[in-house]
Amino acid sequence: MFKSWLARKRRSKSPPRPITPDSAFYAIGDIHGRLDLLQRLLGQFEAETPVFCVGDYVDRGEHSAEVLRFLHANPAITCLKGNHEMMLLGFLDSPKSKGGNWLRFGGLQTLASFGITGLSETAASGDLEKASAALKAAMGAPLIDWLRHLPLSWQSGNVALVHAGADPMIEIAGQREDFLVWGHPEFAKTPRPDGLWVVHGHTIVDAPLAKDGRISIDTGAYATGRLTAARIDADGVQFLST
Numbered sequence: 001m002f003k004s005w006l007a008r009k010r011r012s013k014s015p016p017r018p019i020t021p022d023s024a025f026y027a028i029g030d031i032h033g034r035l036d037l038l039q040r041l042l043g044q045f046e047a048e049t050p051v052f053c054v055g056d057y058v059d060r061g062e063h064s065a066e067v068l069r070f071l072h073a074n075p076a077i078t079c080l081k082g083n084h085e086m087m088l089l090g091f092l093d094s095p096k097s098k099g100g101n102w103l104r105f106g107g108l109q110t111l112a113s114f115g116i117t118g119l120s121e122t123a124a125s126g127d128l129e130k131a132s133a134a135l136k137a138a139m140g141a142p143l144i145d146w147l148r149h150l151p152l153s154w155q156s157g158n159v160a161l162v163h164a165g166a167d168p169m170i171e172i173a174g175q176r177e178d179f180l181v182w183g184h185p186e187f188a189k190t191p192r193p194d195g196l197w198v199v200h201g202h203t204i205v206d207a208p209l210a211k212d213g214r215i216s217i218d219t220g221a222y223a224t225g226r227l228t229a230a231r232i233d234a235d236g237v238q239f240l241s242t
Contacts, residue, residue: 017195017213021156024233025050029208029217030082030201033061033109035070037227037242044240049231052154054201054217055082055163055181059106061222065113065138072146081150082163082202083181089148095132096125114138152180158195159215159232164202168192188214199230208239 026045031038031053045051057071057079058064071079084106090098091107099107103121111119116134119127136144153172154161160172162180165187171194179187183202191212192198201218208228209216215237221227231238 017158017197019159019197019210019232019236020234021159021232023050023156024231025052025156026229026231027161027199027215027217028053028229029219029227030054030056030221031061031067031227032056032059032084032106032222033064033067033113034221034225034227035063035066037221037225038067038070040242041227041229041240045229045231051077052161053077053079054161054199055080055150056084056201056218057082058088058110059084059102060109062109063113064110068139068143068147072143078154079150080154080161080163081147081152081181085147085150086181089144091128092132092136092144095128099123099128099132111135152177159197159199161199163200165200166198172196172198199232208241210237 026049028041028051053071057067071077087098087102087105087107088110091102100121103119103123108119108121111131114135115138116131119131152162155172162172164181165179165183166172166175167179167184168186168190197213197215199215199217203216204218204220205216208219208230215230217228217230219226219228219241226241228239228241231240
């Protein structure tokens with residue numbers, strides 16, 4: 001344990017690592033049903049620069065359906081899968097076992113955005129099954145299929161994008177799915193030894209931050225009205241917010 005602590009201490013005193021993506025790109029934090037903020041933020045971007053989203057397009061905000069349809073209709077924007085997309089898909093597949101948890105974490109707002117109302121966080125199993133069937137019909141197969149096949153990570157040079165975090169001792173390609181969409185207990189504590197920078201959302205921060213190999217861009221759009229993006233190139237990180 002002492003050796004592990006000493007290794008972290010030494011790494012924390014090392015000079016800042018360079019940020020070297022293959023080319024410039026934008027990464028957008030958790031949107032959570034705020035299409036208005038997303039469109040406003042996109043208006044600040046330079047044309048021709050690739051755009052990525054780190055997940056959590058649905059729940060909590062009032063316009064999840066509109067956000068999903070907008071992103072699905074704009075394939076030039078690369079979208080990763082977040083834990084809220086995982087919960088939505090879980091509700092579609094297993095409403096009785098997965099529905100209650102999803103409704104408590106913002107699923108009610110997503111259902112309402114698709115025109116499905118009348119449920120509560122304690123809805124009965126039969127009502128959950130009916131709502132799941134109604135949501136499948138409202139979303140349509142192409143949108144659901146797109147959501148199922150969203151990637152969990154993306155990498156350019158020594159910069160990786162994930163939704164929530166990663167095990168700092170394992171390369172991104174070898175990470176477990178739950179670490180990428182729900183986080184890892186050492187992600188915020190232990191700097192990666194491989195020089196990789198990890199861009200992520202999931203954990204709300206008061207202000208976006210690039211430090212110790214982590215670039216945090218979730219500024220709680222649904223509650224704060226601030227959706228944040230990072231423009232990342234070989235010169236470093238520039239943050240933009242609504």
